Each structure stands twice: as structure tokens, then as C-alpha cells.
Ligand SMILES: Cc1ncc(C[n+]2csc(CCOP(=O)(O)OP(=O)(O)O)c2C)c(N)n1
């Protein structure tokens with residue numbers, strides 16, 4: 001298989017959790033190619049933030065879009081050509097702040113795309129301001145006295161919105177994360193992977209995470225159990241919290257059609273219009 | 276003007292929202308069109324679902340009608356408020372006004388027109404077991420007025436309505452028979468015109484429908500929208516066409532989603548359009564800029580209503596010209612064009628979508644409520660451009676933003692049959708290298724900005740292949756306008772004793788300097804629906820002119836042709 005990296009110089013801080021995510025993505029893609037998925041049928045989108053730079057480090061097609069809009073562009077891609085496996089990379093500021101609406105609606109529609117959410121609990125790229133997932137009390141440039149808000153809980157939020165595959169990984173557990181990504185891409189429907197990602201510069205959570213992570217033994221059958229485990233105050237559970245097959249948006253819209261590949265010709269349009 | 280040689284007749288129907296005023300007008304317009312009358316149907320409605328006061332006007336003639344008239348020959352009021360609103364301002368001594376005498380009891384000794392009341396509410400109570408539909412009365416009364424048969428009435432209702440057909444027909448027939456007994460009272464109001472031969476290729480179309488179908492003929496695959504009057508009907512119309520025309524109309528969660536989802540679809544190779552009114556367009560600004568940066572072909576339809584902010588939702592305005600000209604932040608080429616008729620709305624939508632694809636650039640089609648929501652008998656010009664995607668020569672490795680002389684880079688889409696496993700297609704909102712990878716280095720930055728600028732010049736140049744201005748009239752003072760103001764002027768031209776030439780700006784950006792050169796230093800009049808005179812200002816920024824008078828109207832309403840003709844006589 002060809003190289004999945006690019007010659008682009010990597011500008012993440014050394015020790016950043018993003019490196020582990022990049023490695024896991026490449027592993028997952030390699031495994032997907034072995035599953036007979038073609039690289040030419042994979043498309044990626046992202047928002048703006050440190051996480052978004054992954055777009056430049058992957059030799060895959062797609063669009064490096066606007067801050068917060070990565071899941072919106074991902075949905076547009078999927079709808080136009082349902083043959084594509086679309087993977088969107090989002091930051092917590094990006095996908096749960098600026099672009100929260102698109103994230104929730106992608107889940108609500110059970111749009112057949114994958115969102116990899118880089119949860120570093122901060123705005124890395126813009127120098128460490130608090131994010132929608134920052135803890136209460138988090139100190140950043142815009143909250144020098146500490147964050148007075150309480151964080152969202154990504155997994156319960158997205159479950160409530162309608163996501164049909166929800167998982168959590170950790171950037172330091174690369175093989176586990178790669179396997180989650182592979183399964184998420186293969187899942188038919190909206191899949192979310194929340195990735196715990198330490199930001200060494202503004203929110204170094206390695207020690208805390210290493211203490212608290214614990215593997216889920218089984219995927220719960222009951223959504224209430226998924227929520228409970230995802231919100232556990234003591235452990236940061238890793239694994240698949242929820243998986244369900246539900247109707248996907250594009251098939252509800254046009255069944256097996258493919259809008260770009262079956263687009264009507266000029267002649268067909270002329271004939272229809274002259275009728 | 277005597278009745279026998281009267282050129283244009285008008286019918287006005289008024290009632291509460293929810294009473295089917297617009298639908299009745301549409302049916303009547305269609306019947307007239309079948310009899311080969313030229314029609315212009317305008318709907319005046321408020322932003323509410325029940326109550327209030329709505330009215331629709333259908334003006335028709337044996338020659339083209341470009342605008343609706345205020346003064347009506349036949350008036351039909353479903354409620355008291357409509358009757359009282361309309362009988363003075365909208366009728367003459369020769370008009371005939373039917374009203375619902377269960378609702379309105381006029382206590383007037385000298386009515387301004389012939390008044391006939393029928394107990395429509397009581398009649399409906401008698402007849403309907405299903406929910407009643409007072410709009411049937413309007414259709415029935417129109418049929419009597421036009422001397423059309425009861426059988427024709429029945430078949431029209433069968434064709435146009437889906438629910439409660441039996442009761443609708445019974446009610447319509449009852450009204451028809453009642454009115455037939457009074458037929459001797461209607462003669463003075465009757466249209467003094469005979470219809471032509473049937474016109475097979477006419478269709479009753481609104482500006483928005485024409486925009487939708489024009490874009491569709493040029494290859495439209497996707498339309499994304501979020502409801503906002505007066506752009507919503509594009510979304511509704513295309514949603515209806517979804518199964519038959521293989522075009523996908525998506526109502527997204529917000530205008531931000533609309534614009535960004537649309538961009539995603541383009542990246543997958545779909546010809547895509549988006550639309551909204553000013554407020555929704557304001558929310559799409561950043562994505563519009565992304566389309567400029569990432570070279571995304573995207574047709575953006577801006578249908579104006581009075582602003583600022585929420586403004587007046589269901590009325591007309593041309594306040595958004597400066598906004599349209601300056602969409603998005605940063606340096607890139609903008610194209611703005613405004614149809615001056617529903618036919619042009621069709622051809623322009625196709626033209627703009629094709630230009631967008633040829634030059635990989637966003638384009639704006641600027642319309643307004645009066646043009647977008649009024650309906651006429653149109654013949655769609657089918658010889659519009661169609662951008663045919665060609666498979667680029669694979670000079671390896673593929674580069675999304677390959678630098679070329681003209682500035683246009685070859686297009687490829689992930690998932691298409693022509694893409695092999697080694698090809699990487701990267702679109703980028705950051706400044707980028709030819710490969711599509713991000714850069715912030717000075718030299719490639721200049722290279723890419725120059726490439727886009729070259730492409731922009733070529734795009735501006737290419738607009739010259741199309742009709743960028745339209746001229747109506749032979750001699751007299753030039754009167755400049757765009758959008759539905761051109762329609763107002765064309766109808767007023769029939770009555771104005773002082774001659775004038777209408778100069779319609781179809782392309783606003785790039786400014787059609789070459790075509791307009793002949794008017795340099797002329798004394799002109801400008802007509803627009805704004806308080807600031809944006810068009811006049813824009814003209815003066817681009818050429819030397821002497822603006823004798825800038826007619827400004829900003830009450831959300833279109834001019835009556837006679838009213839505008841009188842006004843022009845004063846200022847010309
Ligand atoms: C519309 C807009 N607003 C603000 C910014 C500036 N900005 C860039 S990234 C970012 C936040 C990044 O945080 P997050 O999404 O959590 O990503 P991270 O850098 O932590 O990976 C902001 C505010 C922008 N690019 N666009």
C-alpha cells in the first residue's frame with residue numbers, strides 16, 4: 001500500500017496526544033484497505049485547530065474547511081456520493097462549541113459518517129482558552145480566575161442526539177484506538193469516537209488519564225448504562241459504549257441512488273423539461 | 276379609456292390568510308393562460324398563517340404584461356376587511372365587486388362600483404361536510420365573469436384540487452348559478468379583449484421556479500436551504516421535483532449548515548446551489564469566503580426583502596445591492612447578476628451555474644420578492660450553457676491547485692471513476708500549495724493569490740459572452756434599474772407620454788462598462804426600491820453620469836403601472 005503520510009512538516013508540540021491519533025488513523029486506514037476499502041473512496045474533513053492539522057499529515061482526499069464546520073462539509077460529501085467513507089476530525093472547541101449544531105444534527109440524522117473528536121479540554125491552537133469540555137475551574141487566558149461553566153459530556157450528549165455508534169479511545173492506546181476507528185468507519189450510521197488527547201502545552205492530562213482509564217468489558221445493551229459508564233466520575237472508560245443499526249439519512253432520502261454518479265445528462269434534462 | 280379597447284384587465288381577490296387566496300389566483304391565472312392571455316400574478320401576503328389580510332392580483336391582456344395593476348375590474352372579497360380595504364382604492368365605477376354578505380354589510384349609499392353580496396358562509400355551512408374552502412367561490416365567480424361554462428368549472432376544480440373534490444364542486448356550482456342570475460350586472464366590468472391562439476409552450480412560472488429550473492437544466496444536483504421568505508419557494512419547489520428530476524433539496528439546520536454542506540457536496544462533484552434572503556445570507560458569509568479561497572463552484576441565490584435584520588418578511592426591496600457586491604471577506608473575484616424577468620431568471624441561473632463551474636468560483640444571483648414570487652406566462656429559453664466536466668489529463672501527481680496560465684486548475688473528485696489509488700485531491704480553506712496542502716510561506720502565497728486573480732480576470736472577461744445589460748425602448752431619457760424594477764418600468768412604459776429607454780443591469784459585478792459606455796455623461800433617471808439610492812451610488816462609482824432623478828420606493832410594495840407612469844412624467 002502507498003504511503004499515507006505527506007511531506008508536510010509536523011508542527012504539533014512534541015509529546016502532544018495528536019501524534020498517537022495520527023498513528024492510530026494510519027493503522028486503521030491500513031486495516032480498512034485490507035478489508036477491501038479503496039483509498040480513493042475515503043474522504044476526510046476537519047475544522048480549524050491543532051487537530052485540523054492532521055489533514056495536512058494524511059495523504060487522503062477531502063477538504064480542510066472552516067472552524068466548526070467539519071461535520072457539515074462531511075455530510076455534504078456523503079450525501080453527494082454515498083460511495084465515500086467520510087471521516088471528520090473535530091476539536092472540542094470546534095465540534096462542540098463553534099459547530100455544535102452540525103455535530104448534533106449529523107447524529108440526529110444518523111448520517112453515515114465518522115467523527116473523531118479530539119478531546120484535549122482546551123483550545124490548543126489559539127493558546128489554551130477554555131473549551132466546551134474544559135473542567136470547571138480551568139484557568140486559561142480568557143478565564144484567568146477559572147472556568148465558571150461546567151463541561152459538556154460528549155458521549156451522553158451525542159447519544160441523546162441520536163448517534164448510533166459511540167466510543168471512547170485514548171491517544172496513548174494506539175492499537176485500541178485504531179481498532180475503534182476501523183469499526184466506526186465500517187459502522188453504517190453516525191459514529192463518534194471521543195479521543196482523550198492530552199495537550200502538553202495547555203492541559204497536560206497524561207498522569208490523570210493514565211490513572212483513571214479503564215477498558216469497558218462489554219458494550220452495554222441499555223443506553224442508560226452507556227450514559228452512566230461514560231459519565232463515571234472515577235474511571236475514564238475506553239471502548240464502545242453504544243452500537244445500533246438504524247436507518248441512515250442518505251438511504252431514507254434516495255435509497256440506492258448515487259447523486260453524482262447518476263446525475264442526469266444535459267440531454268435527459270432537456271427531454272424532461274420539454275415534456 | 277373605453278372598455279372595448281381596454282388593453283389590460285385585472286382581477287383582485289382578497290381574504291384572510293389560510294382562505295386560499297393565492298391558490299385561487301393561481302388557478303385563475305392558469306385558466307387565463309390556457310386561453311392564451313398573457314398574465315401577471317402578484318401576491319401580497321403577511322407573515323402569518325391565519326387571519327390578517329392577503330390579496331392576489333391577476334392582470335392579463337393579449338399582449339405581454341410585466342406587472343400587476345392596483346385598479347381591478349373584478350374584485351372578490353371573502354371577508355369584510357378585504358372588501359373595505361379594496362373597494363375605494365382599487366375599483367372604478369365600472370368595476371364589479373363580489374363580497375361575502377354573511378361577513379360584510381356595507382352601509383353605503385353610493386358604492387364606488389357595482390357591489391354584489393352572496394351568503395358564502397351560509398352556503399358553505401350547508402354544503403360542506405369536510406373543511407370548507409371559500410376560494411372555490413372566487414374561481415366560480417371568475418368563470419361566470421369570463422362566460423366560461425359550468426362544465427369547464429368542474430373540470431378545472433378536478434384538475435387543481437386534491438381534497439374534498441365533491442363538496443368543492445357542489446359549492447362552486449352553487450355560487451356559479453347564483454352569479455349567473457346576476458350576469459346582466461357584470462357587462463361593464465368585462466375584459467374587452469379576445470384571447471389568441473393557444474400557446475403550447477407557455478408555463479405559469481414564478482421567478483423562483485424559473486431560477487430553480489434554469490439551474491436544474493444546467494445540471495443542478497443539490498439545493499441546500501433553510502426556510503426564509505422570499506427564498507423558501509425555491510426549496511419547496513425543488514423538494515417537489517426530487518423524485519422526478521433527481522435533484523436533492525435539503526432543508527438543513529441553519530444557513531451555516533446550508534453553505535458548508537453545499538461545499539461538501541461540491542467537493543464530491545455535485546453541482547450545487549444555496550439560497551436565502553438577506554438574514555440567512557449574512558450567516559453564510561464565512562462559507563462564501565471559503566468558496567472563494569478553496570475555488571468552490573457554488574451558485575448562491577439571494578432573494579431580497581426589506582431589511583435590515585428581520586425587516587418585513589413578505590414584501591419586496593432592493594436594499595441588498597451593496598451587501599451582494601461585497602459578500603465574504605478577503606480578496607477574491609465576485610460575480611453578481613440580477614434577472615430582470617422570470618425568463619431571464621431561468622437563463623441567468625443556468626449561465627451563472629455554468630460560469631461558476633468553468634471558473635471554480637462562487638457566484639451570486641440577486642433577486643427580490645416581487646420578481647421571485649410573482650408569476651407570469653413564460654417560455655423557458657432552453658439554449659442555456661451546460662458545463663460538461665472533462666476528465667483532466669493525469670500529469671502525475673494530480674494537484675488540486677495546479678498553477679496554470681489562465682489560473683484554472685483541473686478538477687477531480689474523490690470517489691469518481693477516474694480517480695486512482697495514488698491520487699490525492701485536497702481542497703483547503705487555508706492558503707495552500709498547488710497540492711492543496713496548507714502554507715503560510717510568502718512566495719507560494721503570492722503565487723496562489725496571483726493564480727486566483729488571473730482566473731478572476733478570465734471570469735470577468737467571460738461574462739462578456741452573455742447579455743450583461745438589456746435595453747427596452749427606442750428613444751428618450753435612459754432610466755436605469757435592475758431586478759423587478761425593470762418589470763415595473765416596462766409596464767409603465769405603455770402609458771408614459773414622455774418616452775424613455777430602460778437600461779436594465781443584468782450583470783452588476785463585473786460592472787458592464789463596455790456596454791454602458793454609450794450613456795457616459797448622459798442625464799439619466801434611476802429607479803430602485805431602497806432608501807439610500809444604492810444603485811445610483813454604484814453607477815456613479817463606476818461611470819460618469821448625471822442623475823436627474825433617483826426614484827426611491829421603500830414601502831415594500833411594487834408600483835402600479837399608471838402610478839409609475841405619472842411619476843415618470845414628472846421627473847423625465
Ligand atoms: C470563525 C473562527 N473563529 C475563530 C477562529 C480561531 N480559532 C482557530 S482554532 C480555534 C479553537 C481551537 O480549539 P479546538 O477546536 O478545541 O481545537 P484544538 O486546537 O484544541 O485542537 C479558534 C477559536 C477561527 N479560525 N475561525
Ligand code: SF4
Pocket residue numbers: 011012013015016017018050051120124125198199200201202
Ligand atoms: S498546543 Fe496542545 S493540542 Fe496543540 S499541538 Fe501543542 S500540545 Fe497539541
